[in-house]
Amino acid sequence: MPELPEVEAYRRQAESVLGLSITGVDAPDAWYLKGGIDAAEVDAALVGRRFDAARRRGKMLLLDTRRGPTLGLRFGMTGRLVVDGVPGVDRLIYSSDRDRPEWNRFAVSFPVGRSLVVRDPRRLGGVYLDPDEARLGPDALSLTLAQLRHALAGSEAPLKARLMDQARIAGVGNLIADEALWRAGLDPARPAGSLTDAETRRLARVLRRTLDDLLADGGSHTGDLMVARTPGGRCPKDGAPLVRRTIGGRTTWSCPRHQR
DNA sequence: ATTGTGGCCTGCCCGC
DNA sequence: TGCGGGCAGGCCACAA
Numbered sequence: 001m002p003e004l005p006e007v008e009a010y011r012r013q014a015e016s017v018l019g020l021s022i023t024g025v026d027a028p029d030a031w032y033l034k035g036g037i038d039a040a041e042v043d044a045a046l047v048g049r050r051f052d053a054a055r056r057r058g059k060m061l062l063l064d065t066r067r068g069p070t071l072g073l074r075f076g077m078t079g080r081l082v083v084d085g086v087p088g089v090d091r092l093i094y095s096s097d098r099d100r101p102e103w104n105r106f107a108v109s110f111p112v113g114r115s116l117v118v119r120d121p122r123r124l125g126g127v128y129l130d131p132d133e134a135r136l137g138p139d140a141l142s143l144t145l146a147q148l149r150h151a152l153a154g155s156e157a158p159l160k161a162r163l164m165d166q167a168r169i170a171g172v173g174n175l176i177a178d179e180a181l182w183r184a185g186l187d188p189a190r191p192a193g194s195l196t197d198a199e200t201r202r203l204a205r206v207l208r209r210t211l212d213d214l215l216a217d218g219g220s221h222t223g224d225l226m227v228a229r230t231p232g233g234r235c236p237k238d239g240a241p242l243v244r245r246t247i248g249g250r251t252t253w254s255c256p257r258h259q260r
Numbered sequence: 261a262t263t264g265t266g267g268c269c270t271g272c273c274c275g276c
Numbered sequence: 277t278g279c280g281g282g283c284a285g286g287c288c289a290c291a292a
Contacts, residue, residue, distance in 0.1 A: 002286095031269085059286080076269080077285050122270045124286060157263060166287085174285060249265070250285065 002075040003220035004140055004171035004211060007059050010073075010081035014054040014063060017083060020110040022046045022065075027127070032105040032118075034074075034126040045069045045129055046108065058136050058170025072131035073106075076124025082117040140171035141211050145204045152192040152200065159195070160188035161248030163207075172207070174250045179223035180210045182237075187259045188247050229253045 002010070025046050027039040049065040056062065061073040061081070073081070080087050082104075099119070106118040106127045118125060138147045151168040152159070163169060163177045172180070181188050184206040186199060195203065214220055224236055233242045233253065240257035 074286085076287075078269090078271085120269095122284090124269055126287090155262085161263080164286090248263095251283090 002059060002077070002079060003173035003176050003214075004056075004059060005214045005220050007056055007061055007075060007171075008141075008215060009219075010061055010075070011054050011056040013081060013083045013086075014051075014061065014116060017108075017110055017114060017116050018051050018054060020050060020114060022049055022051070022108055023111055024109040026104075026107040026109070029105045029123065031123060032120075032126055034128050035131070037127075037129050042071075042127070042129060046071065057133055057139055058166055059173065060131065060133075060136065060170075062131070062133070069130050071108075072128035073118055074125045074128070075118070076120060076122065076126070078122040079105075079118055079120035079125035082115075082119050084114050087119070136166055136170040137168040138170065140169050140176075140207065141215075143169060143204065143207065145201060148204045148207070149200055152195060155192035157192050158188060158247050159186060159190045159192045160250075160252060162192035164248055164250070171211075173220065174252075175220045175223060175226065175229075176210060176214065177250075178229070178253055179214075179220075179225050180207045182225045182235075182253075182255060182259060183210055185258050185260060188252050188254050189245070225253065 025043045027033055027042055030038065033039065033042065045068065046065065049068045051063045052066045053064040054061070055064065059074065063071040063073070065071070103119045103121045104117050105120050105123060105125070108116045118127070137151065152162055155162055160177050160181060163172045164174065178188070180203070184203045186203060210223070214222055228234060228236055228242055234240065235242055235255035235257065237255065238257050240255050242253050243256050245252045
């Protein structure tokens, strides 16, 4: 699914349309427009302008227009960005690799047939105008130790739930949370506030390293734990049978032996 | 405020 | 072979 690494790939791809004049907007799916906006409003807000920056905060892609509104794109679990007909990510786990026109939920067109399209079979993503960026916490990729401490401090919620809370840390999804906690040797169910200082430091370091690795390897599904995230799966580190639980409302795989 | 739960979206996979 | 149920998870609304 698109977590931070996928959306970062989308962001880089979107940079190729910066500076082009927006000639049209196609928003055939009203459900996909969020925050009470409609197709006419998006059209009026964008046509005639140009994007001049492609930013990312967590899992949201932000396209700023020059002296105008910002377009926010969320991809949910199954959304792809398709720029000039080329998908930004080859393989998307839990989505479909097929290409059906009716899955194009939102499109921006530029001269000479160029385009930026959100293709999302399951319609879990959405399009925003001037999204409230303050609702997202600091980006996971540039998270400092102090920010991680602040995000976890004093909380009785499960560690994993806190990591995935986009208002506190933006960009960590289910697969990356499992991978990072597995690498860090921390039990996802532990109260977030129960980490010692050494454990918090370790988690900050491992989370950063995990994101770097997944960015380099091309996606959130390329983690080392991923191969074992299946019934009967064993820990790639020590061979113990993995445990499958629901934590923070999400399917969670962890190793009972080395994750404490 | 904090934490947990249920529902939404729909393609896909498994078992009958 | 077709069909139906369950599953996937990001996000939001809502409840306690």
